[in-house]
Amino acid sequence: MADIRYGTASARWVLTATVLGSGIAFLDGTVVNVALPAIEEELGGGLSGLQWTVDAYLVTLGALLLLGGSLGDMFGRRKMFVMGLVGFAGASALCGLAPSIGVLIASRAVQGVAAALLTPGSLAILQASFAPEDRSRAIGAWSGLAGVSTALGPFLGGYLVDAISWRWVFIINLPLAAVAVIIAIKHVPETKGDEGTQTPDIPGAVAAALALGGILFALIEGPGRGWTDIQVVVAAALGVIGGIGFFQIENRSDHPMLPLSIFRSRQFSGANLTTLVVYGALSGALLLLVLQLQTVMGYSALEAGASLFPLTILLLLLSSTAGSMAQKIGPRIPMTVGPLVAGVGLGMLVLVEPGSSYVSSVLPGVVVFGLGMAFTVAPLTAAVLAAVDSRRAGVASGVNNAVARIAGLLAIALLPLAAGLSGVGEDGQRFTAGFHRAMLISAALCILGGVNSWLTIRRLAPEVPSSDQPLRPPSAHGGGA
Numbered sequence: 001m002a003d004i005r006y007g008t009a010s011a012r013w014v015l016t017a018t019v020l021g022s023g024i025a026f027l028d029g030t031v032v033n034v035a036l037p038a039i040e041e042e043l044g045g046g047l048s049g050l051q052w053t054v055d056a057y058l059v060t061l062g063a064l065l066l067l068g069g070s071l072g073d074m075f076g077r078r079k080m081f082v083m084g085l086v087g088f089a090g091a092s093a094l095c096g097l098a099p100s101i102g103v104l105i106a107s108r109a110v111q112g113v114a115a116a117l118l119t120p121g122s123l124a125i126l127q128a129s130f131a132p133e134d135r136s137r138a139i140g141a142w143s144g145l146a147g148v149s150t151a152l153g154p155f156l157g158g159y160l161v162d163a164i165s166w167r168w169v170f171i172i173n174l175p176l177a178a179v180a181v182i183i184a185i186k187h188v189p190e191t192k193g194d195e196g197t198q199t200p201d202i203p204g205a206v207a208a209a210l211a212l213g214g215i216l217f218a219l220i221e222g223p224g225r226g227w228t229d230i231q232v233v234v235a236a237a238l239g240v241i242g243g244i245g246f247f248q249i250e251n252r253s254d255h256p257m258l259p260l261s262i263f264r265s266r267q268f269s270g271a272n273l274t275t276l277v278v279y280g281a282l283s284g285a286l287l288l289l290v291l292q293l294q295t296v297m298g299y300s301a302l303e304a305g306a307s308l309f310p311l312t313i314l315l316l317l318l319s320s321t322a323g324s325m326a327q328k329i330g331p332r333i334p335m336t337v338g339p340l341v342a343g344v345g346l347g348m349l350v351l352v353e354p355g356s357s358y359v360s361s362v363l364p365g366v367v368v369f370g371l372g373m374a375f376t377v378a379p380l381t382a383a384v385l386a387a388v389d390s391r392r393a394g395v396a397s398g399v400n401n402a403v404a405r406i407a408g409l410l411a412i413a414l415l416p417l418a419a420g421l422s423g424v425g426e427d428g429q430r431f432t433a434g435f436h437r438a439m440l441i442s443a444a445l446c447i448l449g450g451v452n453s454w455l456t457i458r459r460l461a462p463e464v465p466s467s468d469q470p471l472r473p474p475s476a477h478g479g480g481a
Contacts, residue, residue, distance in 0.1 A: 140323020
């Protein structure tokens with residue numbers, strides 16, 4: 001029932017529930033970063049153990065987000081949202097109690113499964129619940145507040161690590177999830193797509209998980225074990241087979257979790273490509289910046305987390321404005337300028353090195369990067385949803401979220417490798433040189449995202465559709481409306 005108006009009490013309750021729910025999932029994607037040195041000190045595992053602590057969550061999340069979006073469309077978005085919250089809280093408790101790095105990695109994988117249910121549901125709830133003329137404002141507010149939770153992660157994680165224990169970066173999720181569940185049950189309307197008679201695409205989900213898991217295992221373990229190691233070779237082969245199988249399954253299925261026809265929209269494909277490169281740059285850069293500050297420059301966990309606080313403030317203050325701007329002028333300009341500015345900010349982080357001060361080296365790059373991201377996130381989300389039929393909101397949200405998480409896990413596996421970083425224990429000079437290379441690579445990815453947006457996203461603001469009419473896809477020439 002798409003009739004909730006922005007600014008009403010009902011709208012505030014729905015926004016609170018969806019921001020809390022998706023926020024803890026996004027938060028967990030970054031809150032762990034500043035805890036990694038403390039985790040490695042207590043549980044061991046080396047660089048590969050730290051990469052898996054981050055990527056185990058992202059593998060299952062990325063592989064199952066599409067299925068989560070489809071399940072919400074089929075059986076009820078609020079129902080899947082609440083189930084995801086309950087599962088996420090349970091997995092968080094397991095992470096907080098983990099006695100070894102292996103148990104922590106396994107618990108993180110379970111967290112990702114639960115997050116795959118609640119993350120696409122939150123955005124699909126907004127798309128299906130709000131009146132068409134208010135959706136962009138609602139999505140802008142959601143993007144800003146949920147984006148803040150992502151950026152707030154390092155700050156909150158740093159405080160918890162220094163003040164109590166790294167284990168509390170997981171335990172903190174329990175009360176937040178409980179509040180979100182209560183609000184969702186009482187105040188969020190139940191909505192479904194038109195797919196209630198379908199069955200879940202389990203073969204596709206298994207193939208996606210095999211593809212991501214196999215390829216990630218090879219990329220993370222290859223440098224340490226050797227690229228000819230039998231486990232690395234087998235994992236890579238299974239990953240390739242899983243990837244090929246996934247597209248074959250989706251192409252032949254009557255009810256695929258990833259309808260390949262959705263990519264016929266130039267804007268949808270273009271926006272997801274921008275998501276891939278920009279969010280890859282974001283994830284890889286934030287992880288390595290925090291490690292650079294802690295392991296090389298001597299920052300405490302709290303100091304390293306607080307160093308990113310300007311990013312949080314900028315996302316909070318500007319994302320809603322960017323959403324309104326995209327509503328008026330279309331997403332093309334902000335999605336072009338935003339990534340370009342973000343790329344400049346990442347390039348400025350090459351100034352971060354031993355002996356440099358926070359104000360002269362870290363702060364300028366973080367501020368410029370934050371400005372760019374603030375004018376990218378909400379227009380990007382709106383562009384994705386405006387490119388598809390509103391009845392496919394769950395699938396579109398799942399695809400875009402999956403692309404963002406896959407971008408993160410690929411960046412965390414590939415960026416250290418491409419930058420020549422072999423471990424957190426290497427000497428500061430070598431790590432700093434690799435960190436600088438990684439920032440330049442990340443900057444280039446953001447710039448690529450801006451260029452792609454200019455070429456693929458509509459010039460003009462999309463027309464606001466009625467609640468029962470599909471949104472018109474972009475024209476095939478030049479991204480114009």
